[in-house]
Amino acid sequence: MTFSLNDYLAELAPLINLDCGSLHKPGIAQVAELMAAKYQAMGGWHIKQVDCGVAGPGLEIRNQPDAAHIDVMLIGHMDTVFPVGTAAARPMTTDGERAYGPGVSDMKSGLLNIVYALRTLPPAVRDRLSLCVCMNPDEEIG
Template identity: 55%
Template sequence: MKKETFLEHLKPFINTDCGSYQPAGVGKIADMLTEKYTALGGWHIKRQHLHDEVGPGLLITNRENPDHYDVLLVGHIDTVFPEGTAAARPFKVEGDRAYGPGVADMKNGVIAIYAALSELDPAVRDKLSIGVLHNPDEEIGSIHSDPWLLAEAKKADRVLVCESARADGSLVNRRKGNATFIITYHGVASHAGNDP
């Protein structure tokens, strides 16, 4: 896909607010992806309701109800930005750089998956079992999509998360992960400066 075409595909995604707790915006991203893969033909699309506080996830496959993937491509469709950011900082290109909310994390990765699959030779596509999973809550720790992600990933020989490369172009091949802790304190509420 030519750069100009890629950027045209990317633009409406950048110009859509879709923070993790903006289900309607994430739903618009899911709608746009559904339209794109439907237009390609040969792809099965399932919308996944995970929780009312987040938008839908999408599972896109080249086989109907597969129990195995040769490769599962993953990309989240939520951002960290509050409502109104897309209008305040709309998509723009200056020189060799594109700007806007989510342009690097990870709307470009979502479009890169689409671009690669849109140009995949149908004969090659039909030899493989391919899955594309777009979760709606990665920026808040995939708190609702984690079981779904794990279930689909267990079916795959390879799972590739299509986040951006580093600024120098090097491949990101691992992340540090995250953890959640619940800490319970006992004692008297106080403040070190005002109420010791």
């Protein structure tokens, strides 16, 4: 798989251009839907949405959901510190060297980087290891 920065940025933009501040359940639910769709498209991943109460949904994504242990756990959060309206006021932009927007580096690109890493993981390695990706909705406050 060849990396394309343009493709990466196009995939990142929808995550940046939505409001998902802590406790903004509709936005966090949208992030969860976008992320779940990426794993579903890859195939071989079991996606479990976890009700985290007032914070919104969390995601537990595993390749071996019945495994007694987890070999590798990757963790990220779906919320930002930005209030509703920030995404419209400051949508994702780039200047040729950097990308800007609410949550662009913490944590939206981190969530997408996990996807990119797992997309390129050789199937033999993925099948040998019990992998879990956890995405929580309230890291910024919880």
